[in-house]
Amino acid sequence: IALGFCAGLGNENTSGGILLICILFLIKFHIQNKKISPKLLIGTLSLIVGYVILMLSPGSRKRVELNDYVYLHQNLFKRLIEGLGKQATYLNMEFWPIVFLAFTISVIVVSVIFWKKNPLFWDGLIFIAGGIASGIVLIASPEGMDVGRPYFGPTILLLIGIMLLIPLKINDEYIKAFYISGILIFTLICSFNLIIGIQNARSFNNQLSMRYSHIKRSK
Numbered sequence: 001i002a003l004g005f006c007a008g009l010g011n012e013n014t015s016g017g018i019l020l021i022c023i024l025f026l027i028k029f030h031i032q033n034k035k036i037s038p039k040l041l042i043g044t045l046s047l048i049v050g051y052v053i054l055m056l057s058p059g060s061r062k063r064v065e066l067n068d069y070v071y072l073h074q075n076l077f078k079r080l081i082e083g084l085g086k087q088a089t090y091l092n093m094e095f096w097p098i099v100f101l102a103f104t105i106s107v108i109v110v111s112v113i114f115w116k117k118n119p120l121f122w123d124g125l126i127f128i129a130g131g132i133a134s135g136i137v138l139i140a141s142p143e144g145m146d147v148g149r150p151y152f153g154p155t156i157l158l159l160i161g162i163m164l165l166i167p168l169k170i171n172d173e174y175i176k177a178f179y180i181s182g183i184l185i186f187t188l189i190c191s192f193n194l195i196i197g198i199q200n201a202r203s204f205n206n207q208l209s210m211r212y213s214h215i216k217r218s219k
Contacts, residue, residue, distance in 0.1 A: 004043040008050020012060075013141070014153025015051050017134025021157070022047060024126045068142035076140075083139030090146035096189065097151070103182055104128065104158055110175060111165040124164030131157030 007018050022044040029037045054060075064072060071079065091097050108128065111121060118124075135154035138145035170176040 001042060001046045004046035005050040008047040008052075009054050010050075011150075011153055012054065013134045013137050013150060014157070015047070015054060016137055017130040017154060017157055019044070019047055019051060020133050021126055021130035024129065025123075028122055028126065064142055071142040079142075080139055083141065083145050087136075087139050087145040094148075100155070100158075100186075103186075104162060107162050107165055114172065114175065115165065115167055118165065118167045120164040124161045127157050127161030127164060129161075131155070131161060 004022075008015050010018075022040065026036065026040050026044060029035075029040060074082075091101075108125075111118065111124065115121065131154045134157060135151055138150055141150075166179060170179060
């Protein structure tokens, strides 16, 4: 219950993706066992409570009113069209998101052909569906679909899905070589991004500290 509530309070798009994952797991459990899992149901309901609190928080609404006043007065169709254009432009201009998405698609295709009997096959697809949904939903956001940070949550969900799709033991030597090479390449990229991320995090933390100090001084 506590973890579900915290997950709902986390982040607008990522928490929504996790909600979708929980619902899909409920459906999967019901199909396999012809009943509803009480633990899954209670955790999902707790997540929904946290998510509703997050979405109704006055701070988020106030931020949109201050920074994206014009966006609030656009109809839904125009919002989606503009958001989709920004998201497509961002992904097209960035190299590594395309590589990662191509890697994800490759793992899905290989798993469908060779690893469909993997007991975690459907779990992996569920997490990937949640990751994709939490990334696509950003097109309905007033801001954030054309910068990297909001895609951190979707990337984590996709990584979990990929790792679930890949069996612990791979017999085919060619697939094993492809898998190990991919892991080593992404580990190398991650090490570089980790250093840059730590620097950005420190800078962002300093900005937040200055903002909070200004708010306290001005009461």
